[in-house]
Amino acid sequence: MSLLVVGSIALDSVKTPRGEVTEVLGGSAVYFAYAASFFAPVRVVGVVGDDFPEHHLDELRRHGVDTAGVRRSPGKTFRWKGSYEGSMNEARTLAVELNVLGGFDGGLPPSFLDSDYVFLANGPPAMQHRVLDQLPAARLKVADTMNHWIRDTRDDLARLFRRVDGVVMNDQEVRVYTGEENLPRAGRKLIEEGLRFVVVKKGEHGSLLVTKDEFFVLPAYPTTEVIDPTGAGDSFAGGLMGYLAHAGDFRLPDLKRGLLAGTVVASINVEGFSLDRLRAITRDDIDARSDAFRKMLRF
Amino acid sequence: MSLLVVGSIALDSVKTPRGEVTEVLGGSAVYFAYAASFFAPVRVVGVVGDDFPEHHLDELRRHGVDTAGVRRSPGKTFRWKGSYEGSMNEARTLAVELNVLGGFDGGLPPSFLDSDYVFLANGPPAMQHRVLDQLPAARLKVADTMNHWIRDTRDDLARLFRRVDGVVMNDQEVRVYTGEENLPRAGRKLIEEGLRFVVVKKGEHGSLLVTKDEFFVLPAYPTTEVIDPTGAGDSFAGGLMGYLAHAGDFRLPDLKRGLLAGTVVASINVEGFSLDRLRAITRDDIDARSDAFRKMLRF
DSSP states (O other): EEEEEOOEEEEEEEEEETTEEEEEOOOOHHHEEEEETTTTTEEEEEEEESSSOOOHHHHHHTTEEEEEEEEESSSOOEEEEEEEEETTOOEEEEEOGGGGGGGOOOOOOOGGTOOOEEEESSSHHHHHHHHTTTTOSSSEEEEEHHHHHHHHHHHHHHHHHHHHHHHEEEEEHHHHHHHHHHHHHHHHHHTTTTTEEEEEOOGGGGGGEEEESOOOEOHHHHHHOOOTTTTHHHHHHHHHHHHHHHTTSSSSHHHHHHEEEEEEEHHHHTSSTHHHHHHHHHHHHHHHHHHHHHHHHHH | OOEEEEEOOOOEEEETTTTEEEEEEEEEEHHHHHTTTTOOOEEEEEEEEEOOOOOHHHHHHHTEEEEEEEEEHHHHHHOEEEEEETTTOSSEEEEOOGGGGGGGGOOOOGGGGTOSSEEEEESSSHHHHHHHHTTTTTEEEEEEOOOOHHHHHHHHHHHHHOOOOOOEHHHHHHHHHHOOOOHHHHHHHHTTTOSSSEEEEEGGOEEEEEEEEEEEEEOOOSSSSOSSSSSHHHHHHHHHHHHHHTTTTSHHHHHHHHHHHHHHHHHHHSSSTTHHHTTOOHHHHHHHHHHHHHHHOOO
C-alpha cells in the first residue's frame, strides 16, 4: 500500500542530560517518514525554506522516501528549540519559529493523489481537513494532534475525528480531549465518537490500543540508552503505519504487530540525537530487537 | 513454601474521585496477605491496637492467613488518611497516626521461625533487619521500602539490600535511591549492589523486572474501573510472592508469571475500596483475568 504523511520538516536545537545539538534534521514528517520507510515506501508532504540543506532531502530519498510533496518556499525553515530534563518524559519548548510552516496549506502533488494509507501528523485541523479533501479514496486515515488544537479548534478536531479511522495521540492529549483521566475509558470515549481505533502513546511507559471490543497494551522496550526523546512519538507512528502499509491491512493482529514495530523503531530512535541512530541501522536490526522484545514478553 | 509478610495493619480513611471511606481495613501487610493467600498460605506479622475489630482478623484467617504473628498492643491502631486526584497515580497523605505501630519491633512467634519465603513490606530498615535476624534459613527474602527511609536511613537500607534476594519498589523510590532517572539503568545499579532481582512498580504503567542478564516489562491490566488505588503496590507484591511460594522457585520464568499474578490481583484490588473487590472474587476470577491478559499480550 502507498503510505503518505503530512507534517512538519524542521531544524531542531535540542538539549538533554546526555548532550546538545543545534539545527539538526527533525520534524514530525521527517521522523515518521524515515521510520516508516524501513517497512514500506513513503510519500512525504511538507514545506521547507530556501535555507534548508538539500542533502537532508537526498538522504530521505535514498531511504525510500518520495519527496515530491516537499515544497521549497521563500523564507526560513521551521525551527524548534527544546530541552529535556530528569526522566526526559516531557519536552520543554524554549523557542518555536514557524517561518514557512505558517503558510503551509497541505497541497498534494498529482502523483500522491492515489495514496492508500494516510497519516496526518500534528498540525492545524483545517490543514488536515484539506489533505483529506484531496484523498477521497484513501483506505486508512490516521491523525495525530496536540493540546494547542484541542484547546483552540476543538470543533474542527471533532469533525476530523469523524473523518479518520484512527488516532495516535499521547496520554495527556487523550485526557484533555476526553476529560477522562482513566486511559482505557478515555480511549473508549474516542471510539464512541466513531473512530475504529485509538493508539495512546505513553512515552517511556509504552502504548495502549483501544478498539470497539478490545484493549491491547504494550510496554516500551526497556532501553538503557536514552539520549534524546525528540521524534519518539513520530517514529513510533511511522513504524506503526509503515508496518500496516506493508501488511496491507489493519485488523487487530495487524495493529498489534504494528504497535510492536513502532515501539521498537522508537526505542532505537531515542538512543541518539536527530536521526543518528536510525541512520546507522538496517531492517535486520529492527527485526532482531523485535524478536528480543517478543521473547522478553513471553511467559 | 511457607510465606511470611511483615508490615502494617491499618485503619484507612480514603477519598478518591470515585468516593470516600472512613477507617476501613488497610495496611501493607493486610493487602499483601489477602492477595498472596489466593495462591498460598500466608503468615502475617504486625501489630494492632485494642480498638482493632477482631472480625478483621477473623476474615484474614478465613482466607488462609495465619495471624499468630499479629500482636495486640494497648493503644490505638495505626491510622492513615489520604486522597487521590486526577489519574490517581499518587496518594496525598493527609494524616498519619503511628499509634501502636511506633513500638512495633518485628518479633516473630516461634511457629513462624521456619518460614521459607519472606516479604518485608515498607517499614524502618532496623526493624526489617531484626526480622531477617530471626530467619537465618529463609530461602527467598524480598523487601520494599519508601522515600522516607531512603533519605533518612540510607546506610541501613543499603545493608538490608545486601541481605535480601530482591526488592519490590516503586519507580520514584528506585530513582531516588540510585540517582538514575532511566529505570532499566537504575534497576541494573541495584543489581550491581548484589540483588538477584529488582521489581519496579510503575502504578498504572505496569512493572519492570531487572535481573543480572534480563529485562522483563509488563504493562498494567487496562481496567476501566479504578475506584481506589490504595494497596495496589502491596497486593501486587502479594500476588507476586504468593505465586512464587506456590511455584516453590524463583527462576526467571517463575518471576515473570509472578509479575503477571501480581498485576492481575492489583488490577482487581483497585476496582474497589479497601479489600472490597478481593473479598468478592475467587482464584477462578484471577485465573480468568490472567488468561484474558495473556491473550491480550499475544501477537
